[in-house]
Amino acid sequence: KQEVTQIPAALSVPEGENLVLNCSFTDSAIYNLQWFRQDPGKGLTSLLLIQSSQREQTSGRLNASLDKSSGRSTLYIAASQPGDSATYLCAVSVKEGYQKVTFGTGTKLQVIP
Amino acid sequence: SAVISQKPSRDICQRGTSLTIQCQVDSQVTMMFWYRQQPGQSLTLIATANQGSEATYESGFVIDKFPISRPNLTFSTLTVSNMSPEDSSIYLCSVRNGMNTEAFFGQGTRLTVV
Numbered sequence: 596k597q598e599v600t601q602i603p604a605a606l607s608v609p610e611g612e613n614l615v616l617n618c619s620f621t622d623s624a625i626y627n628l629q630w631f632r633q634d635p636g637k638g639l640t641s642l643l644l645i646q647s648s649q650r651e652q653t654s655g656r657l658n659a660s661l662d663k664s665s666g667r668s669t670l671y672i673a674a675s676q677p678g679d680s681a682t683y684l685c686a687v688s689v690k691e692g693y694q695k696v697t698f699g700t701g702t703k704l705q706v707i708p
Numbered sequence: 709s710a711v712i713s714q715k716p717s718r719d720i721c722q723r724g725t726s727l728t729i730q731c732q733v734d735s736q737v738t739m740m741f742w743y744r745q746q747p748g749q750s751l752t753l754i755a756t757a758n759q760g761s762e763a764t765y766e767s768g769f770v771i772d773k774f775p776i777s778r779p780n781l782t783f784s785t786l787t788v789s790n791m792s793p794e795d796s797s798i799y800l801c802s803v804r805n806g807m808n809t810e811a812f813f814g815q816g817t818r819l820t821v822v
Contacts, residue, residue: 626808638714638800639751639813646808684750688808696741696802696811698751 597622597689599699607705608675616670616702618685623663626688630659630670632681675706710803714814721791721821728787729817731801736781739804746797757784791821
């Protein structure tokens with residue numbers, strides 16, 4: 596059974612700092628990994644999708660990497676802003692049936708002005 | 709990308725009643741899913757909504773409690789039946805347009821059962 600863990604569970608940084616969020620998964624047989632952000636009480640916004648054959652994806656100040664063999668992904672946020680404050684979730688799509696998506700536990704980020 | 713509209717956005721319901729949540733997508737999608745997010749927790753998949761046939765439920769979720777309909781490729785409903793306070797959660801609709809593609813989510817329905 597796929598298990599997805601995110602470290603740290605919570606993170607507080609001053610504005611402008613670069614930061615890294617970590618995601619690890621137990622079964623490397625994945626199709627893809629996706630990073631989302633969730634604002635309090637809201638739905639999920641897709642940030643980046645990395646296919647299993649890719650090593651990284653970039654979008655603006657965000658860069659996500661994937662090391663499938665070691666079961667790890669990182670989300671790098673450059674020059675953090677207060678608007679980045681949210682919970683960040685990673686999710687892996689596993690190679691079974693209809694590609695069930697398993698979510699991580701989330702990292703709650705607070706960027707202090 | 710897909711634009712997903714979920715209704716209602718929130719509701720407060722009496723225990724023992726039922727609530728139907730609607731999910732409308734602005735384009736046809738092959739795959740639709742329903743998730744539950746309990747307070748302070750991550751997302752758990754309830755079921756896959758299959759167009760024209762019965763939904764596929766995950767372990768721990770049953771059709772009598774969470775009946776799902778999907779009459780076409782752009783619309784689905786999830787009903788939370790005979791509600792109890794333990795059903796208080798955010799319920800989210802998600803879509804993907806084919807295997808190995810990006811998943812998109814609605815804004816969720818925040819349900820409180822009193």
